[in-house]
Amino acid sequence: MTSDQGDPRVEDAPVEIFEAYFDARGWASERVSEGEVMASASGSWSQYELRAVWRSDDQVLQFLAFPDIKVVVDKKAQVYEAIGMINEQLWLGHFEYWSQPGIIAFRHAVLVDSSGQMSLEEAEAVAEAALEECERFYPVFQFVLWGGKSPSEAIQAALIDTAGEA
Template sequence: MSLSEDYATMDDLHPIDIVETLAEHHAWEFDRVTEDQIAMAVEGQWRTYSLTLAWSPQDETLRLICTFEMEPPEDKVSGLYDVLNRCNDMVWTGAFTWWAEQKLMVWRYGLLLAGGQMVAPEQIDKLIASAVMASERFYPAFQMVAWGNETPAEAMKVAIAEAYGRA
């Protein structure tokens, strides 16, 4: 049975309602912050990721941010930006950014649902999985640059290798 079959009628279903149902299905910890926003914790191999999904009816966009804490030494920040740009060159479904003030690495993505489009549960499930997968894939590269004294180019070899052999 597909995820969509769990929803009898999707005509008036709010995108965050779908996210909440998926969080319950996966047994993720979550908090429905507002009608249009949900925060949850998703366990990965390297760490637990904080995800927030928010619906913006004004621009008809479902926004996702996936964050994890990073506190690199000040002298490593330029290398972190370098590896971050290299990571972003390798992905198509979102982008990393570094929020220095909050000490967070952030994966961001916006799903545009213009014209009253409905989002399918499978799309949201894939969106969340892609965010966690990208974070898992590149987490070692970020760590190697920040703490392992590796160059961004060397660190990316690990990220490239991590893309193979995992399901």
């Protein structure tokens, strides 16, 4: 498909690619709407809700990953500080705190060319990058929320480089 004239599938083409990717990984997925699909994936630290949302008007695919992290009200300031310090280290995407449900989200947006198409490899790269960052920084949030560590201590503790293998 190189044109959206006469082909209704272009409206949700990137979402279809993510559906195929989620299916190939064996992750339970569900089409939420014409332009959105969600899946559930298990990581080392958490179960993740993944969402691919296509905005055809803007030619933007937004990918979100939600680790199973609930932020307690008295730790919001520390979580905001940790998110700021974490985001300084990211090349793609960013973490956010969503205050209404009290959760952490990882979000990344991709501009898609005028064809409205993504390859399976591009979808895989977006999803895997999001999961890798969530897995990498999940312990930081746990140290801040439940371990009594400051954001800088949490980052130092969580990102210790180990030598060798156990």
